[in-house]
Amino acid sequence: MSRALGPFAAVLGRDLLLAWRGRADVLVTLAFFVVVVCLFPFGVGAEPNQLRAIAPGVLWVAALLSTLLSLHRLFAQDHADGTLEQLLLTPEPTVLWVVAKICAHWIATGLPLLIVAPGLALLFDVEQGALGVLVLSLALGTPILALLGAVGAALTLGLRGGGMLLALLVLPLFVPVLIFGAGAVDAYLSGSGAQAHLLLLGGGLLGSLALAPLACAAALRIAVE
Amino acid sequence: MLYANDLACVKGDRPLFRGLSLRVAPGDLLRVAGPNGYGKTSLLRILCGLAMPESGEIRWNDVPVNRDRESYHRSLLYLGHAPALNDLLSPLENLRFACASGGDKVDEDACIDALVRIGLAQQLDLPARVLSQGQRRRVGLARLFLEADRKLWILDEPFTALDVAAVADLTATLSEHCAAGGMVVLTTHQDAPFAKAPTVLDLAEVAC
Numbered sequence: 001m002s003r004a005l006g007p008f009a010a011v012l013g014r015d016l017l018l019a020w021r022g023r024a025d026v027l028v029t030l031a032f033f034v035v036v037v038c039l040f041p042f043g044v045g046a047e048p049n050q051l052r053a054i055a056p057g058v059l060w061v062a063a064l065l066s067t068l069l070s071l072h073r074l075f076a077q078d079h080a081d082g083t084l085e086q087l088l089l090t091p092e093p094t095v096l097w098v099v100a101k102i103c104a105h106w107i108a109t110g111l112p113l114l115i116v117a118p119g120l121a122l123l124f125d126v127e128q129g130a131l132g133v134l135v136l137s138l139a140l141g142t143p144i145l146a147l148l149g150a151v152g153a154a155l156t157l158g159l160r161g162g163g164m165l166l167a168l169l170v171l172p173l174f175v176p177v178l179i180f181g182a183g184a185v186d187a188y189l190s191g192s193g194a195q196a197h198l199l200l201l202g203g204g205l206l207g208s209l210a211l212a213p214l215a216c217a218a219a220l221r222i223a224v225e
Numbered sequence: 226m227l228y229a230n231d232l233a234c235v236k237g238d239r240p241l242f243r244g245l246s247l248r249v250a251p252g253d254l255l256r257v258a259g260p261n262g263y264g265k266t267s268l269l270r271i272l273c274g275l276a277m278p279e280s281g282e283i284r285w286n287d288v289p290v291n292r293d294r295e296s297y298h299r300s301l302l303y304l305g306h307a308p309a310l311n312d313l314l315s316p317l318e319n320l321r322f323a324c325a326s327g328g329d330k331v332d333e334d335a336c337i338d339a340l341v342r343i344g345l346a347q348q349l350d351l352p353a354r355v356l357s358q359g360q361r362r363r364v365g366l367a368r369l370f371l372e373a374d375r376k377l378w379i380l381d382e383p384f385t386a387l388d389v390a391a392v393a394d395l396t397a398t399l400s401e402h403c404a405a406g407g408m409v410v411l412t413t414h415q416d417a418p419f420a421k422a423p424t425v426l427d428l429a430e431v432a433c
Contacts (some may be wrong), residue, residue: 090298
């Protein structure tokens with residue numbers, strides 16, 4: 001087991017270091033999230049009750065879009081410079097370093113969203129108690145987006161116009177996550193409790209953690225062939 | 226021992242070669258020759274398991290490689306056309322990652338020694354994007370000094386963009402590896418000064 005942890009840690013550490021060295025990309029994704037969220041009050045008007053009602057949905061759609069924006073970066077550079085070939089030739093299971101890459105990607109792009117989301121929710125006058133539910137739903141939901149998105153990114157690797165195809169491929173898969181993520185906050189606000197929604201998101205996370213890396217590994221093998 | 230039997234390769238609709246068999250025993254240095262477009266790189270990628278042959282099978286120590294991928298890849302070092310360097314990392318960071326992700330214990334000092342030996346003493350901490358083509362090539366080749374434990378080296382055009390002194394040092398390293406019971410399969414268009422003439426496999430003879 002400890003032997004398998006070496007490559008996992010190596011890939012995780014390297015990708016986090018790369019995210020730090022290329023932090024402009026990470027900041028652009030975060031700025032996109034903030035700007036998209038801030039555009040809505042201009043579009044729908046600044047009526048407080050209306051803003052309160054649309055806040056969970058707006059924040060979730062914006063999180064989903066900014067995740068989508070950064071997905072193509074997940075494997076593209078490694079594919080172009082030959083690192084992907086070398087990783088596929090390591091004796092350890094492919095799934096192992098695929099999970100490490102997705103983890104690093106989520107830490108660099110998903111985690112910042114969690115941190116700024118409560119502040120943005122306050123702009124929409126979301127009540128204090130619902131902020132915790134919102135962050136929790138994002139904490140469970142954005143890793144699912146990263147895992148499902150990674151499969152799409154691997155499948156469209158090296159294709160011309162891969163970016164648009166990636167969006168078409170993964171956006172429908174994101175729908176259930178969006179429904180239960182935004183639904184969790186709505187359920188809390190309506191008084192029926194967010195537990196059911198959060199449990200479903202948790203189940204979705206475990207399911208995608210078990211299956212998405214396998215699909216991703218298979219797609220990467222095809223992409224280098 | 227690496228053994229390939231009756232390999233065939235098809236690229237798109239075009240068959241490249243058919244009925245290719247080869248055997249590489251400890252101490253052997255095999256040079257894959259042939260004009261451009263005859264499938265040298267395709268053959269190397271098939272041998273190391275990155276691509277599937279149209280037909281045929283590859284055995285490592287008498288076990289088909291697709292049945293025991295792990296032990297085959299533990300003995301294999303492949304250096305392809307792309308040098309697997311990330312532009313944002315220094316040569317030292319790239320080399321350490323290449324070894325660590327392959328599951329090898331790496332010593333920072335050993336990595337530095339390898340880079341100094343291959344002539345990158347001044348560039349250890351520069352980002353890889355400022356290196357020249359030849360220097361980028363050398364970072365990948367520095368792994369050869371660290372991974373002598375891996376018996377089988379498959380090298381795709383290792384001499385490209387290297388100067389005369391580096392080519393001489395590299396051929397000496399390859400001969401040393403073979404003398405110690407290692408195996409090397411490589412492609413090159415250059416006449417490299419090997420101590421012992423390599424076995425040549427000419428793809429023009431098995432071309433379709």
